[in-house]
Amino acid sequence: MASEPRHLPPTGPRRRTVGTDDVDLAVFSEGDPASPTILLVHGFPDTHRLWDGLAERLVGDYHVVRYDVRGAGESTAPRKTAAYRTELLAEDLFAVADAVSPNRPVHVVAHDWGSIQAWAAVTAPRAKTRIASFTSVSGPHLDHIGQWTRRRLTHPTPANLVQVATQLAHSWYIAAFHLPVLPALAWRTVIGPRWGGILRRVEGVDSTPAPTIGTDAANGVRLYRANMLTSAAKPAPGPTEVPVQVVLPTRDRFVTAALAEDLERWVPRLWRRRIVAGHWVPLSHPEALARMVEDFVEHVSGAPMTRSLQRARAGRAEGFTNRLVVVTGAGKGIGRATAHAFAARGAEVVVADVDIEAARRTAAEIGPAAYPYLVDVSDADAVRAFAEDITDQHGTPDVVVNNAGIGMAGPFLATTARDWQRITDVNLLGVVNGCREFGALMAEAGEGGHIVNISSAAAYTPSRSLSAYAASKAAVLALSDCVRAEFVDHGIGVTAVCPGVVATDITNTTTFTGADDLEQQRMRQKATKAYARRGFTPDRVAEEIVRAVDHGTPVVAVTPEAKLARFGSRFAPGLMRRVARLIG
Template structure:
């Protein structure tokens, strides 16, 4: 027996009703019906309004269809718990798909319990003809979960048991939902009216729950009672022949990423996509989710895989393969060595330098996986245009190495205001520009990443002859610490690299203040010879950079003298200051 459908104001998207065996489903569609159809299925305790932000971003290119699942919003609500079994919910999905796209399969995108019920449809025999692709967000297949638990309990290694305990901890509320009467009463009287506030506290998202939230959630509790125990105790996993993309929010409070580990056993065409977000991704990150959906739908429709999709393909996420790395100052020295090191590990590299010919030479050493670009990092507008161009042509980068810099030495009193502006513009503001422009793009992409800023051992080693250079590099070190704290919210790591004496070309271009042209040339030659005798090569710094990105190390002192000076600055600062009066 079903109740009467609840009315909703007929505003916004086109609305229709689809009947499935006596259950009337409120269906909302936008966009050109002749375009590919994306069918959005919401979860608990939401309605079709969960997808407002995503639909707004997809409707220009797709026929976007949403519906209130049975028991929610304007759809009818069966009163018997058995009417909420996933196989019946799957038939609802097929009924909507048949109604809105009778001649062409639909691309299904589902969240939470919408995803759980969509799995039942995707693994059904009808799926091959009616579903073109499936993007699952924070909602596992219950049969797969049951098998996942069995495999780990019967093979009780510490890692397996930790995974099971972690998921049980995340799923604490399921047991509560099996208590008679109380969960529904709590949703109607206490939780439902405060759901918007709870979402802000839990997820940091602003959302206005549907007026029917209390009743919807009370009905939705039947989803857990009708399916959870039976599916987990008697799992019967089925394969999915359609392409499946599993979106794994890295900060999901309810579904752990480990649940997706065994899916290759049942899904031949599988992609795992990570987004730096909480459980309610459609509300908090609609822009990033729209990009993920479009990437997948376009590929399934015949377009080449994007770099993110290539990386997400099950079994192919290794090292830096399919990563895009941007390196500034990559024409020579540490920048060139860093570009070569990442390329050797499988990355594609944007080789940027103010000297485009030097950038092209580095790119030529790497081959087709390198892209030379000219850029003056001290020019904020130029860096912005550079970042936008890179993103348009190649997508948001995964790793950015802000390496470009210049040398400057000499007495403080002989260092002019123009000298200070030049060293600050390149060494500090060049890093600021790179962090700001690329950091914003990486945050918007929502897939995390890493930024490396090249500082120096001079940042914490006082010297009477390096006031301008040391100050600029100390600022880079402090900037990295500050940006790291902020970017952590976006899953973006930040590393400061502090080399000591490295044999690079920087000594040939260093400005020595307080001397004439002849003295300048002589000092450059002396410095170059001294650095060459030291024998620490740029490729060794590059190896440390790659290792720091792999490990997420915040600060790396590279050379032995850099490590010794860092220890001295921490434990013997007075001694370091006295030495600075002598050495220079």
């Protein structure tokens, strides 16, 4: 796990100057030089301060080094455009690496134009001995882009042409930067002084730009002029033996994920990791990025791959392989069938239930990829501890199925306050607890996820005998709609599943309000026989749950009667209310 942020010493990072043939580079380092070195390379129009948040989170375990690239911040700025060629920028990177870690290769993490120039270094012959790993964020190899574009234009399928057109639309500013005089002038006088506000409005990022922003950006325009046309006209991509992790922000306004599709041709040791963020990931999501960097560096240094890395490995199996699924109420019924369904598709499954023996039986049926846990979903503190334990032991879940629930039937006037409290605690607050605890962990991880909440056709099918149960499940359906609208910002999908009459054990434990013990038993037996005659099994619901996660479906009515009732609730609510008077 990434280290907690640590406060820097009052004097700040150690500063030194590293000179090359034509520039002096301002280099800033912190942490123990005996630790593995992570070298951070910023892009346009930033300085080394871009990495403040990430450096804080890594400095406890690593020697963290940053530098202002040529033309930016405290480094000197060549006047000739040719001095901003990527091969010269790559030599700057090697010069810094040699100065700060002469005896061991460095782990490079780079963003935007920092990543573009780092690709030039990673694909150079020297990289084999000087670069241990490379994490690229929003900055592809220019020669890879050239080849990527050519391959799609020479095979002009609709999908290929859409990819090229989409990337060209994202790259509109490149043409503007080739205009004479105006781009540099605009950055010095208009854009630069307002850059912090622009980032807040457009990217939702709080940042205080360097006081040199206007001059830095004016110099940085030369990066585009010195490299773009040449690489597009004569791309010459080279392979690399360096392990490469490409971090793909899902909301990047400038670089599309499609640009990373062909990298296996040149990078045999490749990982692609998505992060739910915009272009300026180091500013907006330093915690999530630090975790990704540490996962990768530790693996390259000999540690096993985390589940997230296993998922991201190029060429990995499809489906739910290397994904972690948490299912509550998984000892029996729909929960048990759902755990089996995800495991059959390659997932590791946390089988949680208030009955630990039932959870153990389900886990034993699945095998070593299932882990039984005891949890009472109505206990908020217990769910919090459960979520933290799962994350510590297995990593952040990819899918959480809030399935645990209880049944209750009977007249409203016979339903006591205690009955209402119990069904609310389990059916509604149990789902609330799961959404809150696991949703927070997924959002912090930054890699998205999916939450499934088991509601019921009773949520939209009024019945005179299901007031408490229907109210609790209607609340779950409404909760799911509300949470979905919020969680979409974190890339987390939310599905509400509404089964109808399904043959599960819930009928054996349903509370029939206003009935004595003998009558309770008789009514449970009657309900169980009726549900069994219906013949709709839990495994069919489980298949719908897996399909909903695959497709991101917001609401799933499972059985035929559930689909019919949902139609009726939308288009014939008056008829549904009249029928409710007859169904008891």
